[in-house]
Each structure stands twice: as C-alpha cells, then as structure tokens.
Amino acid sequence: MVGVVMFAIIIFIAVFGRLLWPVDPLRVDILGSLLPPSLEHPMGTDDVGRDVFARFIQGAQVSIGVAIGVTIAGTLIGGTLGLLAGLVGGWFDTIVSRTMDAILAFPPLILAMAVAIGLGPGIVSAALGVILAAIPWYFRLLRSEVLRLRTLMYVESAQALGASSFRLIRLHILPQTTSTIFIQASSVFSFSILTLAALGFVGLGIQPPTPEWGTMITEGLAYALTGQWWLGFFPGLGIFMLAVSANLIADRLRDIYDPKSGARLSL
Amino acid sequence: MTTTSATPLLEVEGLKTSFKTSRGIVKSVDDVSFVIPAGTTLGVVGESGSGKSVTSLSIMRLVARGGGSIDDGVIRLNKPGQPAIDIRNLDEKSMRRVRGNDIAMIFQEPMTSLDPVWSIGDQIIEAVRLHQKVSRAEAREKAIEMLRLVGIPAPESRVDDFPHQLSGGMRQRVMIAIALSCRPALLIADEPTTALDVTIQAQILNLIRRLQKEIGMSVLFITHNLGVVAEIADRVAVMYAGQVVEEGPVRAIFSAPRHPYTVGLLKSIPTPGSSSNPMASRKLDTIGGAPPDPVALPHGCRFAPRCPLAIDECQKAPPPLFPVGENHGARCIRWPEVSK
Numbered sequence: 001m002v003g004v005v006m007f008a009i010i011i012f013i014a015v016f017g018r019l020l021w022p023v024d025p026l027r028v029d030i031l032g033s034l035l036p037p038s039l040e041h042p043m044g045t046d047d048v049g050r051d052v053f054a055r056f057i058q059g060a061q062v063s064i065g066v067a068i069g070v071t072i073a074g075t076l077i078g079g080t081l082g083l084l085a086g087l088v089g090g091w092f093d094t095i096v097s098r099t100m101d102a103i104l105a106f107p108p109l110i111l112a113m114a115v116a117i118g119l120g121p122g123i124v125s126a127a128l129g130v131i132l133a134a135i136p137w138y139f140r141l142l143r144s145e146v147l148r149l150r151t152l153m154y155v156e157s158a159q160a161l162g163a164s165s166f167r168l169i170r171l172h173i174l175p176q177t178t179s180t181i182f183i184q185a186s187s188v189f190s191f192s193i194l195t196l197a198a199l200g201f202v203g204l205g206i207q208p209p210t211p212e213w214g215t216m217i218t219e220g221l222a223y224a225l226t227g228q229w230w231l232g233f234f235p236g237l238g239i240f241m242l243a244v245s246a247n248l249i250a251d252r253l254r255d256i257y258d259p260k261s262g263a264r265l266s267l
Numbered sequence: 268m269t270t271t272s273a274t275p276l277l278e279v280e281g282l283k284t285s286f287k288t289s290r291g292i293v294k295s296v297d298d299v300s301f302v303i304p305a306g307t308t309l310g311v312v313g314e315s316g317s318g319k320s321v322t323s324l325s326i327m328r329l330v331a332r333g334g335g336s337i338d339d340g341v342i343r344l345n346k347p348g349q350p351a352i353d354i355r356n357l358d359e360k361s362m363r364r365v366r367g368n369d370i371a372m373i374f375q376e377p378m379t380s381l382d383p384v385w386s387i388g389d390q391i392i393e394a395v396r397l398h399q400k401v402s403r404a405e406a407r408e409k410a411i412e413m414l415r416l417v418g419i420p421a422p423e424s425r426v427d428d429f430p431h432q433l434s435g436g437m438r439q440r441v442m443i444a445i446a447l448s449c450r451p452a453l454l455i456a457d458e459p460t461t462a463l464d465v466t467i468q469a470q471i472l473n474l475i476r477r478l479q480k481e482i483g484m485s486v487l488f489i490t491h492n493l494g495v496v497a498e499i500a501d502r503v504a505v506m507y508a509g510q511v512v513e514e515g516p517v518r519a520i521f522s523a524p525r526h527p528y529t530v531g532l533l534k535s536i537p538t539p540g541s542s543s544n545p546m547a548s549r550k551l552d553t554i555g556g557a558p559p560d561p562v563a564l565p566h567g568c569r570f571a572p573r574c575p576l577a578i579d580e581c582q583k584a585p586p587p588l589f590p591v592g593e594n595h596g597a598r599c600i601r602w603p604e605v606s607k
Binding site for chain 2: 150152153154155156157158159160161162163164171172175176
C-alpha cells in the first residue's frame with residue numbers, strides 16, 4: 001500500500017503537475033535566486049532563480065518516461081531472447097548466453113556510461129546504455145525459467161493433448177513467468193531511475209537546461225555546503241520515493257500473481 | 268471382454284528408440300513389437316529403465332524433446348472405418364491432431380501434471396477445444412460432464428477449482444477426465460496409480476476399467492506392479508533392458524511364465540503375511556544384481572548375467588522371441604525348462 005501511494009503521488013505530480021503549477025521551469029529570475037521554500041516557491045528557487053518545483057515536475061516526467069521506455073524495451077528484448085534461448089537451445093543458446101555473459105562482465109553503471117560516452121552525452125544514448133545493461137538480467141531469468149518449466153509434467157501433458165509449441169509457450173510457460181517478469185521489471189525500473197540520475201549527475205545524461213533529477217542534484221551540490229539544501233534535496237527525494245515504491249509494488253505484484261493467493265485469470 | 272477384430276487398433280513393429288547422451292547412445296527401446304486389439308488392455312511391466320515409458324512416448328512421438336529419436340520400426344494406428352495412420356511418418360501438424368484426440372495419455376505424477384495457474388475446468392476446456400469446434404460454454408458443459416463421469420462430487424462448483432485445491436486422487440481423476448474428454452481410441456496410462464495410496468489406486472483402476480467399457484477404447488497400461496496388471500490387463504508384455512522378453516495373455520503369463528525374468532518378477536510379489544508371519548516358509552524372493560548398463564548391453568541375452576538358468580549358450584547370441592504357446596512368446600532359449 002505504502003508503495004502504491006508513494007508511486008501514485010510521483011505519477012500524479014508528473015502527469016498533472018504542469019496543470020496545477022503552470023510555472024515555466026526554464027524562466028530565469030536573477031533577483032529571486034536561491035530563495036528558500038515558501039508558498040510562492042514550494043521547493044525554493046535555484047541559483048538563477050528558476051522555480052525548483054516546476055523543474056522537479058519536469059524532471060519527474062523525464063525520469064519516469066525514460067525509465068518506462070527502458071523497462072519495456074529491456075523486457076521485450078531480454079525476455080524474448082531468453083525465451084528463445086531456453087526453447088531453441090543448441091548453438092543459438094550458446095551464442096546468446098556467452099554474449100550476455102560478456103555484457104554482464106561490465107558493472108552496469110560503467111557499461112551505461114561507456115555507451116553514453118561512445119554515442120555522445122544525451123538522453124537517447126543514456127537510455128540505450130541502461131537498456132543494454134538491463135537486457136542480460138531479463139535474459140538469464142527468462143532462460144532459466146523456461147528451462148525449468150519445459151521439463152514440468154503439465155507442459156508435457158499439454159503437448160500430449162496435441163497443443164502446439166506456440167500454445168505451450170502462451171498458455172503454459174509465459175503465465176508462469178509473469179511474476180518473475182514483473183519483479184524483474186520493477187527492479188529494472190528503479191535501477192534505470194538511479195542510473196539515469198547517476199549519468200545526469202556526472203554530466204552524461206540529459207543535457208542542461210532540460211531539468212533532470214540527477215543533473216539537478218549536481219547543480220545543487222555546490223550549494224549544499226552553503227546552506228541552500230533545497231536545490232539537491234527535492235530531486236533526491238523524488239529518486240528515493242520512485243525507486244523504493246517500485247520495489248514495494250513488485251512485492252505486492254508477486255503476491256497477486258501467485259496462483260495460491262486466489263487471484264483469478266481466465267483461459 | 269476381449270473383442271478380436273481383423274486388424275488390431277495399434278500395431279507396433281520393430282520399434283527402436285535411442286537417446287544421445289554424453290556417455291554414448293542409449294538404446295532405450297530396441298526392437299519392440301506388440302499389437303493392441305480394439306477394446307482390450309495391454310499391460311506393460313518391467314523395472315525402471317526397461318523402456319516402458321519411452322515406448323509410450325514413442326507412440327505419442329514425444330521423445331525428441333528429451334533428446335531421443337525413433338530410429339526404426341512401424342507404429343500404425345487403425346481406427347475402424349478409416350485408413351491406417353502411420354504415426355512415424357506423420358507431419359507435426361497431423362500428429363498434433365492425433366495427440367489427445369485419437370491417443371490420449373495420463374502420466375504418473377498427478378501432482379505436477381496439471382498446470383497450477385489454470386482452473387481444472389479451463390484445462391479440460393482447453394483439451395476439448397483443441398480438437399473440437401465447440402463454443403466455450405459448450406466446452407464448459409462438457410467439462411462438467413466429464414468431471415461427473417470420473418466421479419468428482421459437485422462438478423458444477425468443482426470445475427472452477429485450481430489444482431492445489433484437490434487431493435492427489437482427485438487430480439488423477441481430473442487427468443483422466445482431460446484424457447478422455449475427446450473420447451480417444453487409445454488411452455496410454457503411464458503408471459497412473461504409482462503416486463497414489465492403495466485405496467485410491469483401486470478406485471482409479473475401477474474407474475479406468477468402467478470408462479473403457481463405456482467408451483470402448485483400448486488401453487496401454489504401463490506399470491511395475493504385477494498385481495495391477497493381473498487386475499486390469501488382457502495381455503501382458505514384460506520388458507527388460509529395452510526389449511519385450513515375454514508377451515502373452517494375462518492368464519498364461521501368470522500361470523505358465525516362460526521367461527526367467529517373468530518368473531523372478533512373479534516371485535518377488537509379497538503375499539499377505541509373508542514378512543510378519545513367523546511360520547512363513549520362505550523369505551521374499553528378489554532378482555539378484557542390477558539391470559545392465561544401457562550403453563554397454565550384454566552381447567547375448569540381456570538378462571543372462573542375472574539369470575539363474577544362464578548357460579554359456581546364452582552369452583553367444585541374442586535370443587529371438589520363441590513362440591511358446593497360443594499368442595504367447597518368450598525371448599529365452601531355455602524356455603521349455605522355465606517354470607514357476
């Protein structure tokens with residue numbers, strides 16, 4: 001529940017924030033710079049007088065949007081490869097598995113950084129870097145799930161009833177992997193939020209002046225020691241809430257998708 | 268009970284199935300032949316690894332997934348009034364139509380043979396709709412009817428239960444309901460009672476026998492329990508190390524076995540009181556030794572290393588299947604001397 005509420009708050013801010021708080025996140029007001037949080041500026045203003053709350057809202061949109069894209073792309077690419085490797089086996093399995101091992105040899109953040117540097121700093125290359133780092137996790141999970149599931153008797157007995165391979169995957173293998181996929185997806189979601197922020201923090205993510213939480217923390221860092229804490233604190237809070245709530249939701253989803261907990265699906 | 272027609276429902280001739288393993292090629296089934304006339308039951312007995320299950324999976328053509336291949340032989344299904352189906356040379360799509368529809372199978376593990384994410388009704392509906400063009404509602408009606416047929420109480424409400432809500436015996440009944448939902452001509456039952464306790468075993472056997480009469484199907488019944496075979500089978504095939512070593516009518520196999528291995532199996536059936544009665548005259552017999560290594564089978568008779576009647580002659584050449592009686596064969600050169 002806590003996770004859902006936290007997640008809902010952030011999503012609400014990202015989706016409706018601009019309507020409720022129609023302040024331009026890029027409007028500079030030198031005279032009103034570095035103001036502490038007040039009714040006029042709920043999260044204060046930054047060093048050039050931009051409203052931090054407006055920037056927070058747009059940062060939420062960017063982070064969530066990119067994280068969703070990364071999660072979906074990672075699930076589809078990594079999941080499909082894992083499914084195929086588990087089912088087809090043979091040389092295909094060997095080649096893809098070894099490639100994934102090679103990718104996994106790099107620490108994920110370093111890999112994402114390498115891609116972002118190689119393709120030039122920016123939102124697309126940062127997202128591609130995170131997707132590449134996420135694919136092997138899906139691949140390995142799905143592959144081992146398929147290898148386990150295909151040996152189960154009920155898959156064999158469905159085959160003995162005349163079900164086609166496609167049908168076996170769709171009805172008897174994929175439904176069993178939903179909880180794995182969801183749990184993995186939510187952890188990849190929080191991983192990509194954190195990694196994108198980290199890339200932004202070191203200047204490899206979204207480029208200024210577009211507000212992004214990681215970049216905002218970097219900008220705020222300089223003022224943390226002089227007492228203007230609100231510059232870095234609120235984007236940091238956003239990252240924390242999003243990452244924690246995604247993990248809490250994953251746990252809840254696992255309960256719902258457990259066939260023994262009484263939730264219904266229909267064939 | 269035995270109805271003899273001109274062509275038997277299933278003919279298996281010279282079936283050879285092997286598996287490639289890291290240690291070499293394992294000939295799990297090596298030159299197996301038998302026939303099952305329509306409406307009758309063939310019991311296949313043998314110890315673990317004798318090729319019973321691989322034989323049945325070969326008939327369903329489901330050995331490829333385990334790394335096996337059917338190397339030789341003929342598997343022919345003759346449905347009355349229809350052209351014979353050559354199962355070995357069928358394309359995959361037609362084979363899928365045979366599976367479940369003409370030949371259905373129940374496995375030995377009722378606890379794992381049902382998919383835990385679908386209700387039992389959904390799983391029967393799936394089986395029905397794979398082979399028959401009926402609406403979901405009709406298939407559901409059919410599912411309830413099948414559950415009633417196999418003796419599940421209150422099938423209207425049970426149909427929405429999930430496998431984990433049922434006991435082992437109930438699950439096996441559901442498996443039978445699924446297998447019989449398309450009224451197959453042949454039911455392959457691979458040790459269907461092994462995982463169940465004895466009272467439930469008897470119920471399941473009675474159920475299979477009753478349904479066999481009602482539907483008129485043939486049954487290939489695989490088991491390592493000779494008591495079960497005596498109860499349910501018309502004919503018996505005894506398998507050892509991938510071969511049928513003796514085949515014949517159930518009465519002849521039990522009263523006048525002609526292969527030392529069959530004799531050994533019969534002697535190792537415990538009788539009531541045989542272990543606890545201090546007056547019991549004999550200890551329970553066992554067959555000494557272990558089955559041969561499947562990648563290094565003996566050159567001659569495969570049972571010779573464990574056989575009490577073995578002579579030098581037995582090691583020289585693999586014995587053929589000798590006709591030893593009416594519809595009764597045994598793979599033993601000393602068969603006239605074998606007795607119970």
